[in-house]
Amino acid sequence: MNIIFYNTLTKTKEEFKPLEGNTVRIYTCGPTVYKDASIGNMKSYIFMDNLRRVLKYNGYDLKHAMNITDVGHLVSDGDEGEDKMLKAAREEKKSPLEIAAYYTTKFFEDLDRLNIDRPEIICKATDHIEDMMNFVQKLLDNGYAYETSTAIYFDVSKLDKYGILSGIDLRNQRAGARVEVDKEKRNPYDFALWIKAPENHIMKWESKWGLCYPGWHIECSAMSNKYLGEEFDIHTGGIDLIPTHHENEIAQSKGCTGKIPARFWMHCEFLLIDGGKMSKSLGNTYLVQDLIDKGYDPLAYRMLCFTSHYRNKLNFTWDALTSAQNSLIKLKEGYSKHKEGEARVEENVLAEYKQKFLEAINDDLNMPVAMSVVWEIIKNPTKSKQLADLLLDFDKVLGIKIDEPLKQKQEELPEEILELIEKRKKARQEKNWALSDELRDKIIENGYAVKDSKDGMTVEKI
Numbered sequence: 001m002n003i004i005f006y007n008t009l010t011k012t013k014e015e016f017k018p019l020e021g022n023t024v025r026i027y028t029c030g031p032t033v034y035k036d037a038s039i040g041n042m043k044s045y046i047f048m049d050n051l052r053r054v055l056k057y058n059g060y061d062l063k064h065a066m067n068i069t070d071v072g073h074l075v076s077d078g079d080e081g082e083d084k085m086l087k088a089a090r091e092e093k094k095s096p097l098e099i100a101a102y103y104t105t106k107f108f109e110d111l112d113r114l115n116i117d118r119p120e121i122i123c124k125a126t127d128h129i130e131d132m133m134n135f136v137q138k139l140l141d142n143g144y145a146y147e148t149s150t151a152i153y154f155d156v157s158k159l160d161k162y163g164i165l166s167g168i169d170l171r172n173q174r175a176g177a178r179v180e181v182d183k184e185k186r187n188p189y190d191f192a193l194w195i196k197a198p199e200n201h202i203m204k205w206e207s208k209w210g211l212c213y214p215g216w217h218i219e220c221s222a223m224s225n226k227y228l229g230e231e232f233d234i235h236t237g238g239i240d241l242i243p244t245h246h247e248n249e250i251a252q253s254k255g256c257t258g259k260i261p262a263r264f265w266m267h268c269e270f271l272l273i274d275g276g277k278m279s280k281s282l283g284n285t286y287l288v289q290d291l292i293d294k295g296y297d298p299l300a301y302r303m304l305c306f307t308s309h310y311r312n313k314l315n316f317t318w319d320a321l322t323s324a325q326n327s328l329i330k331l332k333e334g335y336s337k338h339k340e341g342e343a344r345v346e347e348n349v350l351a352e353y354k355q356k357f358l359e360a361i362n363d364d365l366n367m368p369v370a371m372s373v374v375w376e377i378i379k380n381p382t383k384s385k386q387l388a389d390l391l392l393d394f395d396k397v398l399g400i401k402i403d404e405p406l407k408q409k410q411e412e413l414p415e416e417i418l419e420l421i422e423k424r425k426k427a428r429q430e431k432n433w434a435l436s437d438e439l440r441d442k443i444i445e446n447g448y449a450v451k452d453s454k455d456g457m458t459v460e461k462i
Contacts, residue, residue: 003058003362005234006311008242008265009165013364018233019263023061025232026051027224027262028119029241032069033103034087037110039286039301039316040271040278044238046302047268047310047365049116051236053397054361064119065227067220068107070100071125071203071213096203097126110288113298115399121227125219128226129205132214135222135256136194144255145193148184152194152209157187159251165265166243191248193218217248224261225253235262239269272315291321293421293457295413297406300325302399306367328400334378335391335402341383350390353377361397370397413459417448421459428457 003016018024028048031037052062092099104124111118125132136152139145144158156162163169192215197204204211224232230253237246246265253261270277273284288298304324308314353373360369374394377387395402413421424439440450443459451458 001058001358001362003054004364005264005266006364007263008267009260009263014264016233016264018060019231022059023063024055024234025228026062026064026119026234026236027220027228027232028064028066028235029220029237029245030066030068030122031103031107033100033107035103036287036289037103037107038278039288039291040273041238042110042114042116042288042301043271043305043314044236044268045111045116046114046305047266048119048236049114049399050310050365050367050397051234051266052117052119053399054365057358057361057397062120063228065121065123065224066119067223068100068104068122068124069216069219070097070104071219100126110298113288113292114302115299115401117399123223123227125214125223128219128223129214131222131226132218133194133207135218135225135252137208138256139193139252142255146186147209148182150182150184150196151192151215153182153185153190154193154248154251154255155186156190156251159254162189162251163247164260165247165250168243168247191215191217193252217245217252220245221249221252221256221261224249225256228261230257230259230261232262234264234266236266237268239267242267268310269313272313274317275315286316289425289457293425293459294318294418296321296325297328299400299406300328303328303331306371306398309368310365325406329406331374331378331400332402332405335388338377338380338383338388338391339385339403341385341387343382343384345382345384345386350386353390354393357394357397370394374398413448414446417443417446417459420446421457425457 004013005016006013031041048066052064055062094102108118136145139154140147140152143155145152145154147153194207194209194212194214196209197211197213201213204213224235235246235249250260253259272278273282273286276282276284278285288301291298291301300321301324304316304321305314307320307324353376357370357373360366360373363369374391377391380387391402420439420443424436424443427433427435427439443450448459448461451460
């Protein structure tokens with residue numbers, strides 16, 4: 001059966017086939033590991049996981065690379081402001097590499113909690129500095145880059161077209177770079193490839209241009225080229241990466257190889273919180289751990305993501321998550337009832353269910369329609385182990401562990417207990433173990449049991 005994906009590059013749905021053989025080569029923009037990943041970030045990685053699972057379900061092999069940005073990345077994704085890694089290091093009184101190691105571990109813990117399959121290749125920016133330098137040199141050799149006293153810039157005017165992905169009009173764009181606007185730039189919209197480090201800059205490397213550090217965009221171009229070649233099948237990321245990061249990746253690759261690196265560009269839409277933007281100032285930047293602390297299984301959030309297409313915004317509310325958790329419970333109960341059933345189901349009925357499910361997932365990962373097929377099977381009055389086996393087969397795509405019980409049941413905790421939990425989480429993050437123990441005792445005094453594990457802290461009524 002044909003697979004159809006929406007391609008941001010062409011603004012249309014297209015039939016997908018690998019460029020070479022049976023192996024699909026994918027590149028995903030990974031996290032900048034200077035803080036915890038939010039559930040908004042995780043929406044993009046659940047989409048990435050769905051893509052992987054659908055391709056594997058269709059019999060393809062995968063060669064998938066994802067970067068870990070542990071070099072630094074400026075506060076604005078438009079390439080300006082203070083370096084996020086250095087800002088976090090200063091605030092937490094740690095080295096940038098300590099910050100990166102800590103949040104990288106937490107990121108992968110969250111992937112595991114959400115049952116997100118890991119790409120075959122995980123590539124850290126700090127392990128690929130030489131690859132980036134070589135890429136920059138190639139751009140200089142090809143005439144697409146130039147050196148100033150502060151940086152090496154990509155010359156956008158040398159491209160036949162800049163803005164091929166986003167349709168951006170350079171005449172309406174303001175200057176942006178990983179350093180303050182440089183008067184030596186040829187064009188205000190040229191972007192930095194390689195920055196000459198100020199004396200007080202912590203992360204810097206020896207190069208032929210002196211002590212320097214890489215621009216944000218160059219790492220993805222260098223690493224995708226190294227592991228996947230000059231042209232590969234799919235590039236994924238959040239929709240916020242289109243106008244700057246992915247546009248600049250395309251520019252860099254065209255300047256280096258003359259080619260657009262990926263044939264398909266696939267992007268996941270934003271997560272809304274109560275109909276609005278997720279924001280630290282609004283106090284609604286939720287983490288996977290926050291869901292667990294409130295008594296939800298992380299896979300309930302995965303279920304919630306299946307209620308909306310990946311190219312549509314998803315509105316997160318606690319009521320919606322409760323509904324998703326209840327649905328997850330019903331799915332698991334429905335699977336168990338079919339597993340215990342002894343009735344026989346006609347092969348043509350099973351084939352029809354499978355056909356409908358496959359048509360849905362192969363139509364640009366249409367998970368809401370795929371889930372409607374799953375519910376048809378759950379509600380089938382004929383209880384049959386054949387239907388249970390079919391649901392287990394579908395779970396290769398769903399990834400909800402339909403044959404396993406929930407890790408924990410949702411339970412409303414009193415506001416004063418939730419406040420103590422939040423304070424204890426902060427104390428543990430700051431390694432204030434004395435305060436952590438004190439807060440644990442207060443929770444216990446109020447009639448709740450506290451359990452710490454690698455999956456985080458759980459609190460239950462005694």
